Amino acid sequence: MTDEMFRSTGESDYGAAVSALDAEFGWSKRRSLVLLHEGMSGGFQGIARARNFLRHELLRHPRMDSHRPASPAPQLHVAVHARLGDFHADRTGPRPGVFNACLPTDWYRSVLTAVRTHFGDAMRVDVMSDDPARAARILPEWSRSSPAPQSSLEDLSVMADADLLICSVSSFSMLAAFLSDAPYLWYRPHLGEMNGFLSVWGHEDHQRACPTTANIEVESRDDMSSLPTRGVPMDLDEDLPDWLTEFLATKLALKRRSADLIHNGVVRQSPRCRTAPAFPGPSLQRPQER
Structure with a gap:
């Protein structure tokens, strides 16, 4: 399967493209099949639907670093x-x-x-x-x-x-x-x-x-x-x-067990704030009421 074949289907999802080509070439009707894929047709956009499945399968795979002693800090x-x-x-x-x-x-x-x-x-x-x-x-x-x-x-x-x-x-x-x-x-x-x-x-x-x-x-x-x-x-x-730098510093701070409530940590008491902090990204507008 070449990049040209993938693009000829007009599909961005790799699975959908294979299904469209299967309708033309009848691959699934064969008793056995080896499908050789050339290049990265569609890039990772082509397998975006499979990301959660792949991530789940990967992160449950045993790792050598799981046996490493935990750092005190x-x-x-x-x-x-x-x-x-x-x-x-x-x-x-x-x-x-x-x-x-x-x-x-x-x-x-x-x-x-x-x-x-x-x-x-x-x-x-x-x-x-x-x-x-x-x-x-x-x-x-x-x-x-x-x-x-x-x-x-x-x-x-x-x-x-x-x-x-x-x-x-x-x-x-x-x-x-x-x-x-x-x-x-x-x-x-x-x-x-x-x-x-x-x-x-x-x-x-x-x-x-x-x-x-x-x-x-x-x-x-x-x-x-x-x-x-x-x-x-x-x-x-x-x-x-x-x-x-600020994002990574926040990630590091959030790793503190001493401030993690479900790990017997404590959180400093502070005055309640009634106004939610503004999100620094694009403004979010509420949909108009009908």
């Missing part, structure tokens, strides 16, 4: 993915539209240092890689506390459950980000520019014709300009955005 969990073994080395890193290339080691060090500048020892770093020995050599200061080499499913599970992801330019990192709800850092030089916005696939003709252009129109609205984004472009020697 709350820690921010940072998961790093370094794709190494089957990617070609590139000192400058992948440029827009280029895949299957390693990221510069200096970039990993730069973004990890940026996180440590704000959180110091209150962060736990797990380095995931298809070549753990090489990852340990290039990131020795960060690999010492990482779990022992484990399966791909375990690596993916750890990443999907982390507070912050530092991604490689790979489908593995993309899948982890897809299954996670956390913010993730992306190699800035890999992103293509279009009308003042950055994207992973915006350079592709069919992306410009539909999802990328539509999303640019949404994000161009004035009330969207100051909102956070899950994907955070980062370059060498760049600091974390202020909003991300």
Whole structure:
């Protein structure tokens, strides 16, 4: 099944596209079938309906880090993915539209240092890689506390459950980000520019014709300009955005068992506030009464 076949159906959901093609080719009528899929037709939009199912299946998978002793103090969990073994080395890193290339080691060090500048020892770093020995050599200061080499499913599970992801330019990192709800850092030089916005696939003709252009129109609205984004472009020697630092600081604060009521924690008594705080995002208008 090729990308052209997928797009010929006019469907954005991969399952719906396969059903439409099955009506034409009669795949389901065969006694046995191997369906070879070429590329990532539809991207993750094509399997959006399956996300909750996949996330549930993944996070119930046993993990090596579940046996790690709990830290006495709350820690921010940072998961790093370094794709190494089957990617070609590139000192400058992948440029827009280029895949299957390693990221510069200096970039990993730069973004990890940026996180440590704000959180110091209150962060736990797990380095995931298809070549753990090489990852340990290039990131020795960060690999010492990482779990022992484990399966791909375990690596993916750890990443999907982390507070912050530092991604490689790979489908593995993309899948982890897809299954996670956390913010993730992306190699800035890999992103293509279009009308003042950055994207992973915006350079592709069919992306410009539909999802990328539509999303640019949404994000161009004035009330969207100051909102956070899950994907955070980062370059060498760049600091974390202020909003991300504040968000991660809040995540870290919420991990305190001492202030968690159902864990025998306590909450400081304060005067009751009758006015609800304003939501910092777009204004929400009530529907007109009939």
